[in-house]
Amino acid sequence: MNAVNGASGTALVVTGLDVRFRLRGGRVVRAATDVDVTLRRGRLLALVGESGCGKSVLTEALTGLLPGNAEVRGSAVLEPGPDGPGDGGRAEGLDLLTASEAELRDTVRGRRVGLVGQSAGTFLTPTRTVGAQLREAVRFLGGTATAEELAARAGLPTSALDDYPHELSGGTAQRAGLAVALAGDPEVLLADEPTAGLDRPLVDRTTDLLVDLAREGRAVLLITHDLRAVQRIAATGPVDLAVMYASRIVETGPAAEVFAHPWHPYTDGLIGALPGERFEPIPGHPPELSDLPSGCPFRPRCPHAPVAAPAPAGHRPCTDDPTLVSHGGRAVACAPGGPA
Numbered sequence: 001m002n003a004v005n006g007a008s009g010t011a012l013v014v015t016g017l018d019v020r021f022r023l024r025g026g027r028v029v030r031a032a033t034d035v036d037v038t039l040r041r042g043r044l045l046a047l048v049g050e051s052g053c054g055k056s057v058l059t060e061a062l063t064g065l066l067p068g069n070a071e072v073r074g075s076a077v078l079e080p081g082p083d084g085p086g087d088g089g090r091a092e093g094l095d096l097l098t099a100s101e102a103e104l105r106d107t108v109r110g111r112r113v114g115l116v117g118q119s120a121g122t123f124l125t126p127t128r129t130v131g132a133q134l135r136e137a138v139r140f141l142g143g144t145a146t147a148e149e150l151a152a153r154a155g156l157p158t159s160a161l162d163d164y165p166h167e168l169s170g171g172t173a174q175r176a177g178l179a180v181a182l183a184g185d186p187e188v189l190l191a192d193e194p195t196a197g198l199d200r201p202l203v204d205r206t207t208d209l210l211v212d213l214a215r216e217g218r219a220v221l222l223i224t225h226d227l228r229a230v231q232r233i234a235a236t237g238p239v240d241l242a243v244m245y246a247s248r249i250v251e252t253g254p255a256a257e258v259f260a261h262p263w264h265p266y267t268d269g270l271i272g273a274l275p276g277e278r279f280e281p282i283p284g285h286p287p288e289l290s291d292l293p294s295g296c297p298f299r300p301r302c303p304h305a306p307v308a309a310p311a312p313a314g315h316r317p318c319t320d321d322p323t324l325v326s327h328g329g330r331a332v333a334c335a336p337g338g339p340a
């Protein structure tokens with residue numbers, strides 16, 4: 001195992017991703033708007049934002065699992081693997097948004113892009129042991145690791161290989177799901193709320209594992225509501241942060257830097273709401289994605305918006321522009337708290 005050993009560089013580049021759901025009656029839900037995200041080998045990208053802002057839709061778009069009423073634009077290029085062109089001999093990368101279902105099934109899902117979901121244990125077949133299912137996943141995906149090696153990699157006790165899924169605790173089931181996701185030795189790992197429902201020590205163990213998997217050379221996307229968990233791993237790990245609001249990324253950058261100096265007022269509000277920080281919730285609610293305002297969707301909740309007083313000393317005036325702009329290794333929309 002470990003086709004990814006110590007790899008670095010870009011693994012997956014999402015550019016201008018738009019996802020819209022057309023509903024009966026003509027209503028349109030904008031679940032992703034002009035999303036730019038880069039996953040790098042050797043790093044974990046934590047994607048945070050309030051419920052319903054479009055985080056899961058991103059992973060569904062990347063794995064070709066969006067429902068039939070979705071309209072998708074943009075690109076999501078899976079770069080050639082760390083060992084060169086690899087699957088299909090492609091040197092130019094594979095756009096996951098236009099790849100055929102057969103290509104995604106036969107060369108991408110599980111093999112190059114692994115998926116870990118919430119309650120990972122629930123997708124395991126109830127009538128077969130975890131070990132049997134792990135061995136089958138390795139065979140099917142053409143992996144080389146043994147079930148025991150995968151268990152060790154995912155922090156799953158070897159004794160759990162003889163258990164049936166219903167015999168696993170929540171944390172052990174989550175690690176079983178992680179072991180299955182690693183069966184094809186994917187270079188990209190998408191983890192959507194993998195710590196939901198776990199207690200704090202298990203949250204810490206799971207997030208530490210994901211950081212370790214990134215350190216080995218994988219590109220890891222962690223979607224979570226748990227900003228506190230991200231703050232903890234950001235202190236020492238190779239962790240980037242992307243903050244999503246109302247279908248748009250509003251700020252990205254190295255997580256430790258963003259936590260120390262958030263530029264976007266929404267990022268500042270999320271961090272300020274943490275226990276140990278100001279512990280103040282952001283007033284108001286996110287807008288309906290089927291009724292987004294023009295300009296900046298955060299404007300109605302923003303303390304720096306034009307309706308409020310003129311920009312306080314040391315802050316730039318609100319631009320009402322939701323476009324993400326790069327500043328060095330970071331990018332931010334508007335940024336009243338950002339670089340002058």
Ligand SMILES: Nc1ncnc2c1ncn2[C@@H]1O[C@H](COP(=O)(O)OP(=O)(O)OP(=O)(O)O)[C@@H](O)[C@H]1O
Pocket residue numbers: 021023029030031049050051052053054055056057058067069225289
């Ligand atoms: N098939 C669908 N048809 C219509 N709207 C959808 C569909 N799937 C998702 N949505 C909408 O897209 C938006 C984004 O959903 P998504 O699940 O990505 O949010 P999220 O940020 O992951 O939320 P949470 O943190 O609660 O999981 C939501 O408003 C959701 O209602």
